[in-house]
Amino acid sequence: MSTKSMSSGLLACEDALQRLLDGKPVLPEHVGLDLSKITASIVSLEAGFDRGYLKKSRKAHLPILAKIEASRAEANKRFGSPNGKRIERLEAKLALLENELSMVQALRDRVLTQNLQLWERVRELEVAESQRKSLKARLHL
Incomplete structure (x- = not known):
């Protein structure tokens, strides 16, 4: 026209x-x-x-x-499209959350390892203490 x-x-x-x-x-x-x-x-x-x-x-x-x-x-x-933008934002948010999750899991694993090491050390000290008491008791006899 x-x-x-x-x-x-x-x-x-x-x-x-x-x-x-x-x-x-x-x-x-x-x-x-x-x-x-x-x-x-x-x-x-x-x-x-x-x-x-x-x-x-x-x-x-x-x-x-x-x-x-x-x-x-x-x-x-x-x-x-608006849905495409929303999906991109959600995917970016998901990536951040996945990253945060892996960091938190690594921290958890480190803390668990430290706790196990502490528990093992406490057990060693308890065994040493009981042996010391046992030796002390034998010496007093």
């Missing part, structure tokens, strides 16, 4: 979409908007219309609706 045959409303929506994609919206609520969140409603509002201006039932609106969908799909592919 040529620009001449496009209605002024569609032109406004085209401009609004481009502003959103460029990160230069005129509406404050659209500043910093994640490109994967761009919808026909948002483009309509940015263009100065109500949310329902762009409709799939209007043939003339189909090209811009396709552009909106394509730009959202591209943003999801480029930046990862």
Whole structure:
């Protein structure tokens, strides 16, 4: 469709979409908007219309609706879907927890080793003490 045959409303929506994609919206609520969140409603509002201006039932609106969908799909592919980002955060958290777990297990093993060594030393001292008492008792006889 040529620009001449496009209605002024569609032109406004085209401009609004481009502003959103460029990160230069005129509406404050659209500043910093994640490109994967761009919808026909948002483009309509940015263009100065109500949310329902762009409709799939209007043939003339189909090209811009396709552009909106394509730009959202591209943003999801480029930046990862919100679920993909969530999975990455959870995987990073899991890696930290696994690292912490291995450190805690190593500490536990060290403490157990020390406790076993202490227990063995106490046993040795008890045996030595009992032998000393036994020797002392024999000497007093």
